[in-house]
Amino acid sequence: MPSPSSFSPKFAFAIAFSFSLALSSSSHSPLPFLPKFPTNLSLELFSSHSSASRHSSPSPSQSIAADLLSLFGSKHDAGRIPRDEARQIRSCLRFLVPPASDSLKGRRKISEKLIRTKLDEENEMVWWPPAPVMELARLAVDSGGDPGTIQRALDPTKLLVPDVEGLKKDKCELTRTPNGYRFANKDLNSYFEFLFELIVERAPSVGMNVSLNRYDLFHGHLFLASDSGRLGILFHAREYPAYERKRFPYNLGFCQTGSTVIYDDSMNLRNILWLAPLPSNVTKAWLAPGTLVVLDARPGGVIYEKLVPDYVDFVRTVYEDDFGEVVVDVNYLNLDNVAPGERIFIC
Ligand SMILES: *[C@@H]1O[C@H](CO)[C@@H](O)[C@H](O)[C@H]1NC(C)=O
Numbered sequence: 001m002p003s004p005s006s007f008s009p010k011f012a013f014a015i016a017f018s019f020s021l022a023l024s025s026s027s028h029s030p031l032p033f034l035p036k037f038p039t040n041l042s043l044e045l046f047s048s049h050s051s052a053s054r055h056s057s058p059s060p061s062q063s064i065a066a067d068l069l070s071l072f073g074s075k076h077d078a079g080r081i082p083r084d085e086a087r088q089i090r091s092c093l094r095f096l097v098p099p100a101s102d103s104l105k106g107r108r109k110i111s112e113k114l115i116r117t118k119l120d121e122e123n124e125m126v127w128w129p130p131a132p133v134m135e136l137a138r139l140a141v142d143s144g145g146d147p148g149t150i151q152r153a154l155d156p157t158k159l160l161v162p163d164v165e166g167l168k169k170d171k172c173e174l175t176r177t178p179n180g181y182r183f184a185n186k187d188l189n190s191y192f193e194f195l196f197e198l199i200v201e202r203a204p205s206v207g208m209n210v211s212l213n214r215y216d217l218f219h220g221h222l223f224l225a226s227d228s229g230r231l232g233i234l235f236h237a238r239e240y241p242a243y244e245r246k247r248f249p250y251n252l253g254f255c256q257t258g259s260t261v262i263y264d265d266s267m268n269l270r271n272i273l274w275l276a277p278l279p280s281n282v283t284k285a286w287l288a289p290g291t292l293v294v295l296d297a298r299p300g301g302v303i304y305e306k307l308v309p310d311y312v313d314f315v316r317t318v319y320e321d322d323f324g325e326v327v328v329d330v331n332y333l334n335l336d337n338v339a340p341g342e343r344i345f346i347c
Pocket residue numbers: 040
């Protein structure tokens with residue numbers, strides 16, 4: 001049912017966007033949804049939406065997003081979620097890294113055998129990342145979720161987003177801004193690069209093949225969670241499916257040109273959530289390890305029903321601003337022969 005919240009700026013923009021698309025591409029029906037926010041207008045509305053929502057009571061999608069985050073929080077936080085709701089959410093989680101509760105058992109086995117496989121090491125990197133990531137995660141929470149914590153961690157050197165995979169030729173502006181930044185601490189860039197690559201490596205285990213290219217996985221939205229200030233990234237794979245008259249009759253503009261991404265059931269798995277470990281805001285303790293999980297947006301599930309807005313249900317988009325304050329986009333551009341971390345562009 002339409003509710004007053006349907007008339008949020010985001011919704012208004014979806015209409016504006018369809019309208020402008022209708023003007024610019026007469027041969028296709030206007031888009032009923034919005035895969036990404038490609039213009040300045042979008043960014044303004046986008047941020048006014050998120051800042052407005054922070055100061056009013058949470059929308060239904062924000063409540064469910066908060067509950068989802070709580071399930072990955074401390075035992076106390078997780079215990080507050082009604083059992084039935086927790087069960088519904090859990091039924092939509094496809095773990096790329098085994099969940100925290102399994103990790104302790106796994107660890108004992110590992111130390112018994114004194115063997116650490118690559119798999120174990122990668123899991124550890126997500127549960128308990130390298131020190132610079134832990135520090136950023138703690139700063140974010142200690143600051144009460146202040147975006148300045150992230151902004152101050154960036155090296156102020158402006159980097160031109162490179163022209164990869166024929167972006168210029170296709171007139172595709174892939175990133176939110178034409179310039180980007182990197183974190184001053186190189187280990188942070190390498191870590192985010194590692195996350196992109198780990199998603200690709202592990203996605204087949206949940207029934208999806210992901211590629212690091214301009215049509216599929218190239219970005220995630222870094223946010224600080226509304227309640228806790230916890231650091232997280234919502235990755236979006238399958239960003240530009242190919243136009244196909246039967247399966248996907250939607251024109252998504254210049255960035256779709258040349259797409260080889262086929263629209264199929266794997267769209268359900270395009271929203272991928274990373275959470276940094278959760279520090280206590282009282283002691284030096286850590287309350288929960290990090291996590292990397294696919295949010296299954298299959299129709300009928302709670303993610304689809306409550307987190308995917310109606311106007312994007314066909315592309316199954318979960319919006320990052322339901323989780324918290326969106327600070328920057330983390331982009332992975334598939335450059336050849338660069339040093340670790342140099343595929344990352346923060347926009
Ligand atoms: C978009 O933003 C950029 C940088 O902030 C600015 O230079 C440009 O004029 C803006 N474009 C429009 C159409 O407002």
